């Protein structure tokens with residue numbers, strides 16, 4: 001591989017909102033409905049810029065919108081087909097290591113996969129990460145009036161995440177950029193179905209490794225494929241993979257990534273957004289985070305299988321009804337108009353929320369707690385709002401709404417959410433604070449190539 005032949009590449013991947021199927025999706029018997037969002041994480045990769053006479057053999061990764069966000073890695077081929085070992089380098093003897101496990105793991109897995117396909121040395125490179133504003137609620141400032149990306153001027157640990165799935169979008173865009181840069185198009189083509197499948201499998205493997213757990217993987221699936229109906233892969237798929245550096249890691253990673261053992265189901269055609277409707281997400285400020293919600297719900301389900309199975313079954317059919325009504329509205333010309341047109345969808349939202357509240361009450365987990373019930377009811381009563389739910393695992397921190405895509409509907413909604421106050425004392429003592437509308441909406445497109453020019457001002461100033 002000659003470094004002369006390597007051309008800068010850029011890729012972006014979307015964030016997500018998990019609209020239906022939280023908890024159910026952990027079990028392969030059930031599915032989830034996930035929307036990709038128009039908030040993206042971009043990754044650009046190019047040959048490393050070296051001061052004349054100095055040859056660096058490093059891969060440098062920067063996230064220039066944040067303070068102290070640069071990571072330098074050395075890398076080498078290990079023995080016994082253990083793949084490429086990546087070692088973070090210290091900027092100076094005195095500086096402490098500022099780790100980014102998602103970047104380090106995605107780099108290890110991507111370089112190992114590349115090394116399993118070609119035996120030529122991997123040249124150094126420089127990688128930049130740029131994220132859209134909606135991932136963080138910190139106010140940012142543009143570098144120039146036409147700047148798409150903002151300078152947040154905080155460190156990453158100080159950034160306040162809005163929960164759109166930044167690590168999954170990052171790992172997906174990062175892996176895609178690295179593969180597109182080092183591999184010729186006839187070996188890895190992001191625009192082909194095969195390329196997307198390799199990217200999905202490799203990103204799932206490294207995202208799970210970085211998180212230290214095998215989740216349902218819906219966030220990587222939507223980062224690669226965009227909005228979809230999702231059935232998870234069997235968690236056992238990843239359990240026999242050796243650790244990076246262990247004998248035969250490279251060969252086994254390649255076999256896993258390219259193999260047909262993946263039983264994941266990603267149905268893009270089953271999720272559509274009807275013309276004239278859109279999603280809106282609201283971020284809710286709340287003092288309380290509820291750790292262990294997933295663990296508690298699963299434990300309750302194990303102890304109450306009959307009741308839980310009924311709720312899970314009913315929610316699954318409610319979620320399927322939601323997806324098919326969206327598709328029907330998007331594809332059929334029903335002739336209905338106005339509120340009547342969306343009456344069935346409204347009913348589906350109400351029925352599904354009732355089941356989610358039952359799940360909450362029975363398991364004792366605040367999935368749709370009363371504070372969120374009040375907020376969702378008030379938003380759903382706004383003229384033009386079809387309905388809403390707590391996304392993902394639920395809790396106090398966000399809601400997602402489906403509404404008519406008209407400026408006056410958003411304005412009426414804004415009046416309700418701005419200055420929102422929960423009425424009466426809450427039993428659990430949790431007070432929800434400011435509610436804000438996030439600047440995002442659904443986007444059906446997953447990972448995609450980008451023009452390298454849009455990052456110039458950020459890369460030049462890094």
Ligand SMILES: Nc1ncnc2c1ncn2[C@@H]1O[C@H](COP(=O)(O)OP(=O)(O)O)[C@@H](O)[C@H]1O
Nearest residue numbers: 063100101102129131161163164165166167168
């Ligand atoms: N813009 C970014 N640049 C570099 N790393 C990022 C960026 N955004 C997110 N990350 C990485 O992803 C982690 C957040 O992931 P996680 O806690 O799973 O949140 P999320 O729910 O947003 O995926 C951060 O700690 C950081 O390691």
Ligand SMILES: C[C@@](O)(CCOP(=O)(O)OP(=O)(O)O)CC(=O)O
Nearest residue numbers: 018022023025165215216294392393
């Ligand atoms: C409960 C779940 O089914 C859904 C969680 O959805 P969220 O969207 O809340 O998740 P994170 O982005 O991982 O914070 C657990 C899972 O599938 O991982």
